[in-house]
Amino acid sequence: MTGFARSRPGGWLPVAATLSALVVFPLVVDDGSWLNTAVLVLLYAGLAQAWNILGGFAGQISLGNAAFFGIGAYTSTVLLDRWNVSPWLGMPIGAVIAAGFAVAVFFPFFRLGGHYFAIATIALAEILLILFTNWAFVRGARGMTIPFVRGPDRRPTDSWAFLQFNESRVPYYYVVLGLAVLAVAIAIAVERSKLGYYLRAIKNDQQAARSLGVPVLRYKLIAVAISAAVSAVFGTFYAQYLLFIDPETTMRLELSVLIALVAILGGVGTVVGPLLGALVLIPLSEVTRSQLAGSGNTLDLVLYGGLIMLIAVFQPNGLVAVGDRVRRRRRAVRPAGDGAERGDAPLVGAPGAGD
Amino acid sequence: MPALLELHAVSKRFGGLDANRDVSMVVEEHQIVGLIGPNGAGKTTLFNCVSGFFPPTSGTIRFAGREIAGWAPERVLRAGLARTFQVVRTFPEMTVLDNVMIGAFARTNRANEARARATDLLAFTGLAGRARVRGADLTIADKKRLELTRALATQPRLLMLDEVMAGLNPAERAQAVALIRAIRDRGTTVLLVEHVMEVLMPISDHVVVLDSGRKIAEGPPQTVVRDPNVIAAYLGEKYRPRDEGSA
């Protein structure tokens, strides 16, 4: 499947069109809730892209990626809160800390197979969640509020230097768009490089990969480091976007699962998959929540859960597989068309002649 | 000049079982060496020891003048010793071209270079037409050929092939023999493990025979087939249960 759905070079036109649409989006859509949904789509697209590097390319299913997200959110927030360090600086620092943490912790984890690995990642993220919930330094369960940047008139104001926008949410949109583009660029770079090839080999058959000189552990560690760093960057963004973080919102299991789900729904192991997954799942969850949950019930959960179930049953390879099937069908049709062009001129001309 | 590969008194024990006992052998550069023996003789175990998949219990393995016993498989590969698997291990979800590129990446970091090398090799081994097919969709014969191509892409000095002929029909076998000769002619030394003696005789320069984990004979193929120990080992096999496996 990866072979077919891999992003093809030369498809620049749709890429350019999508990018321009994304750039003009806030100018066209002047609605707070849609803008918020768009921000979340891009956020989850980035997080799923990060997950995909480890889970999709290398086949190491992590259900604990929220830990990296949380580390990113907390690092920049603590730096800002205690030492007034700009989140722009806190962001890369958080990424480095998350990557270092990931490498140290996953080093032993990578011995574990399949479900044992997945459960270990859950356990890891849960431990982190409990520690943060009870850690006074980060204000435990009460969470941390990011102080407003205030203008000369003491009113909250916009600040690019401190990544905080109180007057309009549009700048946030562009920031997260930039980050999502960065995440996609990283994923494409990984996919096309030796790293991407090695990760896919590891996913396919580790013993065979080793026999061909692939240092399996080293490459898994590189993958988790990248995955963690990218997730942490989005964590910092999220903290600045909400101006409040607590362990529950940044590290809970549901978040880890949702990140994986977005990638899986779209199609694992492809760059397009996580984007597609975010584009479908996040608006769906937002819309069902705003339309149905407003009255205090939870039909959104019912619908959401039901849909996930249906997709898993009827489209187990994700949404990109739908595109693949169409493309394959088209390819299967083509030889006949080629034949007509080459030898059977009368057939091609026939409709015109007959009319 | 020292031999390319030298095994001295290599033993491998699993629990109480001696899979290999005091096996010594040499593989001279630019030769095709056959390693044969009935089922359960310890051929694949020896292969796994040499290629780094498990460390030998005792003994030394010198490759190109370096002691490699106990090295990790990826390190052995980088030293110039590549292997295939008895039960094929194609990367099922990757295309044939991508499969071979994984091998080529052992010697380059650049994708374009790896792709070019892989494409050349696929032409050499006759798989060029299948470059875009998924590994899982190949026939057994093509999978074996792919594994060989993939190993060759790592530019080994010594290529170790584990039962590449098993399961092939006579026509496919003839092709495989021609390919192995061509590989040798390009300057790669080949160590072939086979269960069936006849397959190896026409192409091997030197044959080593294992039985019950020990070396029982070696020499030029014509001499080895007349060795009474070898004949006994193979005749005896007919009366042995077949399900011992050769691991």
Added chain:
Amino acid sequence: MDGDVLLQAIASGLLIGMVYALISVGLTLIFGLMEIVNFAHGEFLMLAMYAAFFGRSLVGLDPMLSLPATVGLLFLLGVLTYRGIISRILHAPMLAQIFATFGLGLFLRGLAQFFWSPDFRSVEAPFLAGLSGGGVEVGSVSLGVPQSAAALLAGLAFLALYLFIDRSRTGLALQAVAEDRATATLMGINSDRMFALGWGLGAACVGLAGAVLATFYYIYPSVGVVFALIAYITVALGGFGSVPGALVAGLLVGLVEVVSPTLFGFSPAYKYAVVFGFYLAVVLVRPQGLFGRF
């Protein structure tokens, strides 16, 4: 530290450990049979607890009296889940299997919240809680009657399960399917029916656990989440697919959870962190869990 306090903690830990073992055994049974992890397991538990609750509030039956019905309902739910969902994704990628059951869990949790509200409920005056004033003294250790009964029932369930799997014809057929599906089919065993039975049994075990848990624990739509998490840890700790593993690991998890705060004097807030840490420590030494097969 007081010896009596430690003894009390060990006893409580073992009791809750038996419940964990009972919750986990259904999960491990299904995994052992077909290598699928049911991520809706916690919601199965939640539904069983609600069944016990409504048995009391609507029909007036004590959870102990409605227990056979609860177990039966859950068996049915398991079979239906297999027939409706799992049988369609037997050969799908592992990820699709994870998310099919995870989606089912969300779906059930949403339904529960929709129909029954997110309120915390508890079974009114359960028979067990009133028995002997709700507690018994064994030497210096005092044990809750509901907890003790739960542990006792869990023990009986394990015994029954062991006898069934190891002694009955059907149990042997289940084992054959778990061992080698193709060969079992050749022997004339209908593996599809065995899978359905496995899901029924797995759900019935968690149904039993839910019914007894309802006598001493709050009932709310997301109650399954915490227990499911512990069940996953327990199953992995014991070794996926191992029934004795689930029993031993359940007891260990219960002990670690209750005894370690007492023993090392840290806040009970960290108890699950210690449980998860314990899991990681064990599995890093034994990657296949305590009783794992590979």
